Amino acid sequence: MAFSKNSFGVFVLQIMVLALLSLHAEGQGLKVGFYEKSCPQAEKIVSTVMSDVMAVAPSLSGPLLRMHFHDCFIRGCDGSVLLDSPTRQSEKFSPPNLSLRGFNIIDKVKLALEKACPGVVSCADIVALVARDVTVATKGPYWEVETGRRDGKVSLFADPINRVTGLPPPFANITLLKQSFAMRGLNTKDLVVLSGGHTIGMSHCSSFENRLYNFTGKGDTDPSMDQNYIARLKLKCKPRDQTTLAELDPGSFKTFDDSYFRLVTKRRGLLESDAALLNDPETRAYLIQSISHGSTFFKDFGVSMVKMGRIGVLTGSQGEVRKVCTKTN
Structure with missing residues (x-):
């Protein structure tokens, strides 16, 4: 995502202000x-x-x-x-x-x-x-x-x-992802660990269609994605497909494991935000560690989920306990 100098300055300022909030x-x-x-x-x-x-x-x-x-x-x-x-x-x-x-x-x-x-x-x-x-x-x-x-x-x-x-979009690069997590008190390790939750996820074809058909607006594919994987995805996802779902972790999307990390290291991360994990030394190192015998992914995932679960919580007399989850009392 490209920013002008002025807009980038505003972007940084907004982040700093948000960081002061709760x-x-x-x-x-x-x-x-x-x-x-x-x-x-x-x-x-x-x-x-x-x-x-x-x-x-x-x-x-x-x-x-x-x-x-x-x-x-x-x-x-x-x-x-x-x-x-x-x-x-x-x-x-x-x-x-x-x-x-x-x-x-x-x-x-x-x-x-x-x-x-x-x-x-x-x-x-x-x-x-x-x-x-x-x-x-x-x-x-x-x-x-x-x-x-x-x-x-x-x-x-x-x-x-x-x-x-807002929520980090599926096309987010590593810089945007790190900023999004940091403003919520989460670090780079939390980013890559929580991304591992994609092991049981699915995504609409529209979230990554540009990687298959029009990455730079010239009818091309994303050069950072494995070309054989692109060919397979094109069989499932046709241009302008708004309904079909694809597995983020093919063959293992109903089992929580480390195979998502294996796919990302093979340039088979489905979303640009998945592939972005290869573009930072810390996230890339964790990917490699997580597919080794010394993986701490399961333990780390629980730690990061607890940490995420603390973001901006209302406690004590703040907010309310709804009687029905879809509407306020």
């Missing part, structure tokens, strides 16, 4: 076992519902994991991505979130929790717990989820697509 991964007020007294069966209830869901719909694991990321990166981990809007002006209807699935699963978990402990467990915490449980269900790592988040009351269509503070 979106950093601090998480005061969160703790493991927050509901131990108020709803002692909370995590068990979430786990039971998710076991049933994963048994019949394992393909929802990726979208439900990504939902936590999309929630935390916009306004912090406050459940704002779940809110409906009669005029379609909430985050849920913003372009980057149109591919999210599983909102009905969050509602299902909430319903079960409301029956056991009315008005106690927040929707923001449900999203965090579900992200952990779908990871475990796909043979990924287990980590202790800090809870105690409260639900936000604001959700704006424009936030996820804000040029500076």
